[in-house]
Amino acid sequence: MTRSLQENDGSTVLHGTPAVPGVVAGLAVRPTPRVRPEIGSEPLAESERAAQAETLRQAADTVAERLRLRAGAASGAAAEVLSANAAMATDRGWLGAAEKLIATGTPAAAAAITATEQFAALFTKLGGLMAERVTDLRDVRDRVVAELLGAPEPGIPTPAEPAILLATDLAPADTAGLDPKLIVGLAMSLGGPTGHTAIIARQLGIPCVVAVEGLDEVPAGTDMLVDGTQGRVILHPDAEQVATAVAEYQVSTARAAQWSGPGATADGQRVEVLANVQDGAGARAATGSPAEGIGLFRTELCFLDRESEPSVTEQAQLYRQVLDAYPDGKVVVRTLDAGSDKPLRFVTHPAEANPALGVRGIRITVRDSGIMDRQLDAIAVTAQGRDRIPWVMAPMISTVAEAKSFAAEVRDRGLIPGVMIEVPAAALLAEAILAEVDFASIGTNDLAQYTMAADRMSPQLAGFTDPWQPAVLRLVAQTAAAGQRLGKPVGVCGEAAADPLLAGVLAGFGITSLSAAASAVSAVGAALAAVTMDDCRRAAAAVLSTADPRAARAAAAAIIPL
Ligand code: PEP
Ligand code: MG
Numbered sequence: 193m194t195r196s197l198q199e200n201d202g203s204t205v206l207h208g209t210p211a212v213p214g215v216v217a218g219l220a221v222r223p224t225p226r227v228r229p230e231i232g233s234e235p236l237a238e239s240e241r242a243a244q245a246e247t248l249r250q251a252a253d254t255v256a257e258r259l260r261l262r263a264g265a266a267s268g269a270a271a272e273v274l275s276a277n278a279a280m281a282t283d284r285g286w287l288g289a290a291e292k293l294i295a296t297g298t299p300a301a302a303a304a305i306t307a308t309e310q311f312a313a314l315f316t317k318l319g320g321l322m323a324e325r326v327t328d329l330r331d332v333r334d335r336v337v338a339e340l341l342g343a344p345e346p347g348i349p350t351p352a353e354p355a356i357l358l359a360t361d362l363a364p365a366d367t368a369g370l371d372p373k374l375i376v377g378l379a380m381s382l383g384g385p386t387g388h389t390a391i392i393a394r395q396l397g398i399p400c401v402v403a404v405e406g407l408d409e410v411p412a413g414t415d416m417l418v419d420g421t422q423g424r425v426i427l428h429p430d431a432e433q434v435a436t437a438v439a440e441y442q443v444s445t446a447r448a449a450q451w452s453g454p455g456a457t458a459d460g461q462r463v464e465v466l467a468n469v470q471d472g473a474g475a476r477a478a479t480g481s482p483a484e485g486i487g488l489f490r491t492e493l494c495f496l497d498r499e500s501e502p503s504v505t506e507q508a509q510l511y512r513q514v515l516d517a518y519p520d521g522k523v524v525v526r527t528l529d530a531g532s533d534k535p536l537r538f539v540t541h542p543a544e545a546n547p548a549l550g551v552r553g554i555r556i557t558v559r560d561s562g563i564m565d566r567q568l569d570a571i572a573v574t575a576q577g578r579d580r581i582p583w584v585m586a587p588m589i590s591t592v593a594e595a596k597s598f599a600a601e602v603r604d605r606g607l608i609p610g611v612m613i614e615v616p617a618a619a620l621l622a623e624a625i626l627a628e629v630d631f632a633s634i635g636t637n638d639l640a641q642y643t644m645a646a647d648r649m650s651p652q653l654a655g656f657t658d659p660w661q662p663a664v665l666r667l668v669a670q671t672a673a674a675g676q677r678l679g680k681p682v683g684v685c686g687e688a689a690a691d692p693l694l695a696g697v698l699a700g701f702g703i704t705s706l707s708a709a710a711s712a713v714s715a716v717g718a719a720l721a722a723v724t725m726d727d728c729r730r731a732a733a734a735v736l737s738t739a740d741p742r743a744a745r746a747a748a749a750a751i752i753p754l
Contacts, residue, residue, distance in 0.1 A: 203428045206406045207742055208379070208659055210423035212692070213392035213715065214399030215416045215441040216377040217434045219354040220410060223366065226334040228345040231305075235297025244527035245291045248300040251339040255332065256281035256633075258345070262369045270368035270392050272523040273328070282331045301340045316511060317597035319547050321533055323649070330361030344467075350374065356418055358407060367392040377418035379425045381407040382652055394711075401425055403654040421754070444692070444715065444754055451718035453482035455706070457699060463698040464542065465717040466522065466704035472513025478710040481716055483576060485521030487633065487707020488685040489514050491567070492528045494538060501538040501563060515574055515582060522583065524613065524633065524707070527567055529553045529587035533649060548647065551614075553588025554598065565601070572605035585610035585633055590617045595628040614638035614686075618692055619667035626682075634671055635706070636686030640664045650678025659688035660741035665697070669736060672702035683707060692719030693745065696752040699725065723752050 208498050241280050263274035280286070289588045293303035300477055309486055312329055315322045330368060348357065356377035357370070367389045370378075375398060382387050385404035393400040399420030410416070410427060418425040421441055426433060455465030466487030467478035471494055475486060483611050494510050495502060502510075511725045515523050530536040531552025539557060544550035557564050568584065589611040601618035602609035609738045613619050614635030626632055636659045641648040646656035659665070668684065675682030683705035688694050698706060699720060706716055734747040 198704055203426050203430065203433060206379075206410075206425040208401040208404030208423050208425065209654055210385070210420055211392045211402045212378075212398060212400035213441075214377075214397070215301060215417065215419050215421065215422040215437045216356065216399050216417070217429065217438075218354055218356045218376055219351075220412050220414045221349050221351050221357045221375075222358050222412045223348055224344055224490060227338050227343040228342055229299075229301040229305075229337060230339055231302045232299070237450055238301055241247045241294055241297070241650070244300040244303075245294045247340060248294065248304060248336070249287065252281045252287060254339055254496070255335045258335075266368055267285070267394050273392065275445075277328050277332055280328060285327075289679040291331050297641070301337050304336050304340070319532075319544075321394065321535075327361075327363055331366070334363075335750060341604050348375065353607045358417055360408060360411060362389045370396055370398065372396045372398050377420070379404050379407055379416075379418050381405070383654060398688050403658075405655075420565050420750075439735060440754070444718070447722065448714040448718040450748055451482060451721060453717055454484050454716050455720055457696075457723055457725045457728060459718055459726070460726045461699070462705060463681070463695075463699045463720055464522065465701065465713055465720070466524075466683070466685075466705055467710040467713055468707050468708035472510065472517065472622065474710070475514040479517050479714075481710040481713045483710055485518045485736060486514060487683055487689075487705055488522045489523065489717055490529065491526060492530050493536050495528075495536055495538070496534065496579035499537050501566070504566050504570045504573065507567060508573040511571055511574040512747070515578065518580075519578070520580060522580070524583040524585060524610070524683075525571055527554070527564055527584065527586050528556070531557055534728070546563050548641065554586040554594055555588060568605055568607070572607060575605075581606065581608055583608045583610055583631060585612055585631070587612045587635070587637070588615060589613070589625065590615040592621060592624045595625045598630045613671050614642070614684075616643050621672045622671040622682075623677060626678050629680075631681045631683070632671065633683040633685045633705075634703075635753055636664065636668065636684060636688035639686065648698060655741070658741045659686065659691070659694065660735075660744045662738055662740065662744055663715060663737070665735055667746065668698065668703070669701040671730065672698075675704070676702040684730055690716060691750060692716050693748050693754055695719050696723045696728045697731050697735055697748050700728030700730070719752075719754060727751050 213377040214582045226288050259278035263271045288309035290303040293306055296374055308329055312326045315326050338346055350599055352372055354376045359378050361382040363382055378398050378400040380394050380402045399418055401420055401423050404425055417429040421438055433566040455463045464484055466485050467483035468488040469475045469486055470490045476714045484516050514585050516527045530539040532547040539556050584602050589595050595611050609629045610631035611629050613632050637648055640657040640659050644656040646653040648657050672682050681704040684698055686705040689706040690708035692715045693717045695706055731748045735744040736743040739745050
């Protein structure tokens, strides 16, 4: 966990997790608080109940209309979140549950709260993506309750001057409605770099730091600097600190803009820089970046909305689009990572108390290997006649036997087999597992989740799932070393590969490729190009003797200046 630090010059530095790069200075604002109605014990008189139900419907309509208007003014992920929340406000199930309560004498605001909690409990039980919707649900509830009580709509204020927004965590609807001309920086005491807020802030280009310790005590009106690149918030910075931080950021952005690949350190040691994609459109977009190929094609994301299993021919058409984007480049296709936060309707998922520890990834083959066999057939069809044979890897491998049988299936079809290392057991057995396959790719998102026993979706636990956690870095180092001993490539394709400072450390461990969102590729490639392999190795050794993420970042930064 990070700690705040009083500097000599009167400024205070609060540390967090970098979420969206960029450096901005300004005054802090905070969201308008949410109102909580007094819930009395007196039931409503019979005669008032119909009118209360009507008032609730009107309040829900007003809130939905406002959200729809904001959705119309937004675009991309922001527009989607706002439209989904507008639909939630007038959802028949939710309104019906509240109306039932009103019919038994519960006042409208209390009924809205109780009905929401019934749905929240259900969504939480379902887990994964449904559980993530609970924040949206409660946000809609708060807007409806404020409307019923005639209170101001909770959420983001409209500052007179561009300002920095501080919050514990933002409701997706609040983040989606942000105006980047007015809210120029974001700092949150909770939240993870892969959460909703960070994703939308990234889309809006608002520098953002999450999981900032000590932020809740910082009042509105404080002058501050938000450094979304290094993951820090400086309170009361002096002019020189602001100028230095802004200049450093400008140098690194200019360096990234000029970098055109291929990936290598300053002394010419190759480290491939690749892109993560989820479909053909993403792969075509990646060709506009300096990415040399695709390091992770998340095939399950093509089918999240599908009721039934796509045919081999249809799958082949989709996969072909991705391979066609890089006809001469490397493409790593991952077999379906169904389950947990990405359930697929055409894969039978047992009811599980802990889906992240359940039947997901390669484990779906325990019940029925048909889905994976047909997917491999589809990839093999797509690969026919190509100069470059696609690499195919399985998610969630945890035993040598799984790696061995997967490799046999993949080789039978003339493809190149590999595995993802994202379960600590696999990292610990990396050498034995790698002996069975031709390559490995480390999924640091899940590796951090399972090593730290901390849900990667939990905003409260973002500090634990930080890839700079020394325990996670040790497993990464161990896996890379196993790859070097066997002369087999080991890449990283989790969010860690998008962190320019960590890129050098990973290269120093012996990682042979880094695969990240296409938007992060330039910064990662440019950072690698600015440092020698010798320095990468020194930084790698230095982080391994640290005891927490902050010390690990500092140790790396002392050797690899960004
Ligand atoms: C990972 O776990 O790091 C990874 C790349 O897989 P996903 O994020 O799709 O689970
Ligand atoms: Mg994973």
